Amino acid sequence: MRKASLREVLGITALVSSCCLVYEMAIAASFISLTGDGVLWQSLTIALYLAALGAGTYAASRLRSAEPWALLFRIELALAFVGALAVPGILGLEGAYRFWFHFLRDLQAPPSVARYAAAVLLAHGWTLLIGFLSGFELPLLIRLCGDGQEEGGRFNLVLAANYAGALAGTLTFALLLFPWLGAAGSGTAAAALNLCVCLYLRWRGLVAPAGTRSAGLALAAALIALSAAVSRPVQRLQVLNVYASALGLTAESRDETLRRGRRPPAREAFARLRALDGAVERIRSRWQTIDLLSLTEEPFPLMARFNGRLKEAGYPSRLSLYLDKRYQFHGASEALYHEFMAHVPVQLFKRVPRDVLVLGGGDGLLIRELLKYGEVRRIVNVELDLKMIELARSHPGLRALNEGSYGDPRVEVLIDDAFSFVRGSRERFDAVYIDLPYPVNYDLTRLYSVEFYVNVGRLLRENGTATLDFPLVPRDDKKPRSAYAKNSVLFSTLKAAGFKTVLPFSTECSELIPWKEAEGYGVTPEDYDPKVAKLLRRVEAERFLREHPGYKPPKGDDFYVASNDALGVETMVTFSRERLGPDYRFKDRGLKLFSLTPERLFLLQFQRFPHETAPGLANSIFRPRLFEPEHLEDFAFM
Incomplete structure (x- = not known):
């Protein structure tokens, strides 16, 4: 066996270090995709990986007598095996849990988040195993470059190559591997690189030829190929298991x-x-x-x-x-959501905007509603994800829903971050619609901050309005005061940003309809005597009329309180820098509306969302108060 040059050692060091970082980030990305909490699982993955790395380094120090190149060959071969299986193994274990949860568990037993947590933590065995094996690499490479008086200098060079490889692996994963191959493909690519190191050691004569090594190389190559082949089906089954409940x-x-x-x-x-x-x-x-x-x-x-x-x-x-x-959104309910968001502010303040800014809403559904106004001359849509815009323009289902809204010449699309846009724009708009995901991580929390809303207010013309959707908690006498904490944070944030008018509303609709009409919709009578059932319906109708004074029921004496709860209820807020008085009387503008009616607009004035306002409750990019990471139960019971 020949002696390796310093350049070879440094090159191998950088390569194996980059593989380690790719494994670590691919595993973390897998857990984040499964559980949603990026901060928790990124931190836990790093912590477990570093702990296992330390254990591996200690184990390497106890094997001083082993021939370093031979041991490095075995470590890289083991990493090729484990790395190829890690991400598919994690996804497969999580998919197996979901399959059991949806199809095999005892229906009488209550669902337990502890079982899901146990399955997810068990999957972290791959993190520990990869970290332990990777811990051998750096001590072995330092031993291989040590040479008398130059040992200290070469030691530093190996560390420098290790850090450079870590940087390269991180950037390669973020910019190339993950966007193109996903987590599973990234892990397979890293395993292939580990195998390439083994092949190089064998080809360059740094390890002695042996039949077992040749067999190991062939087996590792076959396993990597198998991993690449099964990764997609495994991921597909995992996705189907996630949506098993939604699919019925x-x-x-x-x-x-x-x-x-x-x-x-x-x-x-x-x-x-x-x-x-x-x-x-x-x-x-x-x-x-x-x-x-x-x-x-x-x-x-x-x-x-x-x-x-x-x-x-x-x-x-x-x-x-x-x-x-x-x-x-769901096709069965999206009209309710988007009609309320687009038209309720116009109806309340009796002012149709001419120049409109839409932040988010890349599906084109909110824009569809705004385009119904002939007075609207321009809509600027700021959307971060170009792929979402392309889908809205080309996907048959989405095009049918948005009615080709992106083909209207009044619509201008800007691919940009909403926070950056409102901070840098000097344009002015009559209305701003903010249709963005809820703040489940820090990046999204910025879009609900004082700093963001100050800039939104700066873009509004006099008497202009902004409207956003946010999961407010409606009044419920059974809930404690703490249940309305999010309400208080949002209202305090808007007040701190200088908005004097803040009006919340929701898509919740309850209304009286004749019982015969309800039967026509498939509503079945209660299992009571017909006279008793009619009496109970009358009691409910009278309670509804007491709670909503001024509501005019249809003609008749037998009513059913119909509700749209099954469609899902969304809550929204419209706000302005000026003091504007709402008018809950419906003005017919000749638009074709499918969900918003005069009765439903009238009933909005009875909705209540308890809250407090205080400067210390405002959400800021420097002190995020709305950031509420999703918990395991949010994903365990999907």
Whole structure:
């Protein structure tokens, strides 16, 4: 065996160091995609990896007698095996948990987040194993470059190469590997590089040829190829398991269990899951994962009363959008949300904007509503993700929903960060609509900060309004005062940003309809005597009228209190720098609306969202108060 040059040692050091960082970041990205809490799982992955790295370094110090090149060969070969399996193994374990949760667990037992946490933590065994093996590398490479009086200088060179490799691995993962290959593909690529190191050691004669080494190399190559082949199916099954409930499989399995008296066989459940492979269309962009679901269940007929578009032939009511596995909209309910957001501010303040700024809303649905006003001459849409805009323009389902809104010449699209845009823009608008994801991480929390809203206010013309959606908590006498903490933070933030008018409202709609009409929508009577059931309906109707004075019910004496709860309730806030008085009387502007009616606008004045305002409660980029990371239970019970 020949002696390696210093250049070879430094090159190998940089290469294996970059592989270590790719493994670490790929594993962290996998856990973040599974659990949502980036801060927690990035921190935990780094902590476990470094602890295992230290253990590996200590173990290497106890093997001083081992021939260093031979030991390095075995370590790199082991990393090629483990690295190829790590991310698919993590996704496979999580997918197996979800499959058990949706199809195999005892329905009588309450769901437990502890089991999900145990499965996720067990998957971190891959982190510990890779960290332990990687801990051997640097001590071995330092030993290989040591040479008498120059040992100190070469030691520093090895450390420098190690740090340079770590930097290269981090940048390569973030800029190339993850955007193009995803977490699983990135891990496979790193495993292939570890295998290349083994091949180099063998080719350059740094380790003695042996039959077992040749067999190990062949086996590792086959395993890497297998990992590359199965990564996509494993990820696909994991995605289907995530959306099993949304696709109706969980309810179907539950109903069949109740009918049979036992759970359906695992093979049968797996076949049903595979049969819906085409129901989830996943598109990965630079910024997020976009999932378009084609749901199997038809909306409940009563929902057509709250979304008249459900009666249209060919309307894609089953299409649903998720961004990073977080629900965005459902075709059956999106008209309710977007009509309220676009038209309620116009109705309350009786002023149609001419120049409009839309921050986010890359699906084109909010823009569709704003384009209904002939007075609107310009809409500037600032969207971070170009891929979302391209989908809204080209995807048949999205185009059917947004009615080709991006083809209107009044719409200008700017691909930019909303925070950067409002900070740097010098334009003025009559209205600003903020349709952005909820603040589940620090980057999104910036978009709900005092600093952000100050700049939004600066872009508004006199008597201009801004409108955003935010998960406010409505009044509920059974809830403690602490339940309204988020309300207080948002209202305090808007007040600190200089807004004098702040009006919250929601898409929650309850209204009285004749009982005969309710029956026509498929509402079944209670299991009481018909006279008793009618009496109970009358009691509920009278309570509704007491709580909403001035509401005019339809003609008749037998009413049903219809609600749109099944469509999901969204809450919004419209605000202005000036003091503006709302007018809850509906003004007919000749628009074709499917959800917002005069009665529903009138009922908005009775909605209440308890809150306090105080300067210390304001959300700031320097003191984020709205940042509430998602917890394990948010993902464990999907």
